[in-house]
Amino acid sequence: MNSKHQILVIGAGTGGLMMASRLKKEHKDFDIAIIDPAKTHYYQPAWTLVGAGTYDFEDTAKPMADLIPKGVKWYQDKVTAMDPDSNSVSTEKSGEIKYDYLVVSPGLTYDMSLVPGLSEAIDKGNVCSNYTDPKHTLEVLKNFKGGTALFTQPTTPIKCGGAPQKIMYLAEAYFKKHGLKDKTNVVFATNGTVIFAVPEIKETLMKIVDRKNINLKFYHALKRIDAEKQIAWYELAPEAYEHNPAKLEIEKEGNMVGIHYDMLHLAPPSVAPEFVRKSKLANAEGWLDVDHHSLQHNKYPNVFGLGDVAALPTAKTGAAIRKQVPVVLDNIEKLMKNQAADNKKYNGYSSCPLVTEYGKMVLAEFDYDNKFTPDPELKKMLIFDSSKEHWRLWILKKYGLPYLYWNKMLKGQDV
Structure with missing residues (x-):
């Protein structure tokens, strides 16, 4: 079975779902497909709290079928290879899938063999x-x-x-x-x-x-x-x-x-998925070879990377994806109008909520230069220095961020 889609997204993690949702929301007529074999989607940032006994594991999971945006074709399948020269992706069950534009966001995988x-x-x-x-x-x-x-x-x-x-x-x-x-x-x-x-x-x-x-x-x-x-x-x-x-x-x-x-x-040793490592899209270290600011592939202009799989010198977090998606969206829109993908606004922003006690947290937000870049919105929560421990930041971690994730980010809303 061969199919073709205008935009093909690999991976229904944070990056893939957010990207597909934004695309569909803003361009209802686009032909978009997403490939991911998983039945369940997990909000993994809460797993720190699960491990410490202060969050229910069941509350971190939702059926994938409920999260795929309406109007987006879902291939519940595994990618086995990518061939950017023929604009196609091979899958385990669905055969070859062609695309005009490809967004690669499968996350990373664990390789336990790296630590005997x-x-x-x-x-x-x-x-x-x-x-x-x-x-x-x-x-x-x-x-x-x-x-x-x-x-x-x-x-x-x-x-x-x-x-x-x-x-x-x-x-x-x-x-x-x-x-x-x-x-x-x-x-x-x-x-x-x-x-x-x-x-x-x-x-x-x-x-x-x-x-x-x-x-x-x-x-x-x-x-x-x-x-x-x-x-x-x-x-x-x-x-x-x-x-x-x-x-x-x-x-x-x-x-x-x-x-x-x-x-x-x-933390287990982590690598890019095999179908990325063995493709022409990988760099020498096996990660997806993209421009650090536009997230466009360095050799194949109709391919973009999002999230953990991308070879970016910043922390691999969901917060980073939040800032990457709008840049990729804008660049794909530009390519469709025969313009250059010249949006290079991604500055390496990432964020790490560091829980330090039951009831206290520090919020590290930073860019490629490791410059501390706190979100001005935090002042609305009466948090004036997020580099210090604060109970309000704990509330944000335990209640605010999961709500934003499920109800805003995955639904393609700006957060």
């Missing part, structure tokens, strides 16, 4: 990840009796770079609440060089880390997990350093260090 031992360990026993099974994270917290609570992340790009920290701050609050604080070392080991790259946010987070007495380990590249012995192995860069040292059970092997853990939370 991880696929055997993750989501079992005392190893958990809010990225894959936040309900298991809560079980691990409930079963924790003290010892070393290790929070870590891989060396690959990941969704929402702040998420491995958020659960750590909430876990520390959970331990305190349940009388485990004195029996516990909370450790954050990262390949990064600082806790956060935006100076205003870094300053706040370092104060929180000191208040919570969290042991930070920098320049620690996660290499393998030994679930049987409960050790996470890291390769240390010569510049490796720590903050708030703690007495931990440590193994050494050459330039590798093994940290014994009693619970381990991590």
Whole structure:
């Protein structure tokens, strides 16, 4: 079965649904199709709260069929290959689908093999990840009796770079609440060089880390997990350093260090989906090769990228997509009028809501230059400095953002 559509969108995540909704809302006569195999759409930003026991997992899910915009053709199918030279996409069940314009927004995928031992360990026993099974994270917290609570992340790009920290701050609050604080070392080991790259946010987070007495380990590249012995192995860069040292059970092997853990939370190593990595649309690192400001493909002008799959030097978040969609929409409209796709307004904006306690949050908003760029609208909520902890920001995270997501963003409204 072969079909052709004016605009084809790959992926019905935040980017794909938002794009399709905006297109259909503003151009009812456009022939738009979306490809995604998933039956359920999840609001993943709330999974941090699910893992900490303060949000119901069921409330993060909605049937995909209810979210596909009316008038948009949905192929509930998997993309197997993209051929930009013939303006076509191959699928598992629906054959070849042709397009005039292609928007690639399939998100990313996890490759557990990049950290040996991880696929055997993750989501079992005392190893958990809010990225894959936040309900298991809560079980691990409930079963924790003290010892070393290790929070870590891989060396690959990941969704929402702040998420491995958020659960750590909430876990520390959970331990305190349940009388485990004195029996516990909370450790954050990262390949990064600082806790956060935006100076205003870094300053706040370092104060929180000191208040919570969290042991930070920098320049620690996660290499393998030994679930049987409960050790996470890291390769240390010569510049490796720590903050708030703690007495931990440590193994050494050459330039590798093994940290014994009693619970381990991590973000899985992430890569672009295989059909992107193996296509002519990928860059050398396997991500979708687009212009950083117009989001137009660098070689194929009728192809655009949105969200996590795009090779953009900014954090992979839903908030970034919110600013990317209007730019892509404008550029496609221009191409249709035989004009250049010269809207280069995407400045790398991304945002990371950093939950620091049950009832407190910091909101990191920033651009390609890691410049702090708070939304002026926050003043209407009486939040005058979102780089500091605030209970109103917690309300925004738990109630405001999910409402905006389901009722505005996914329906193609400007937010």
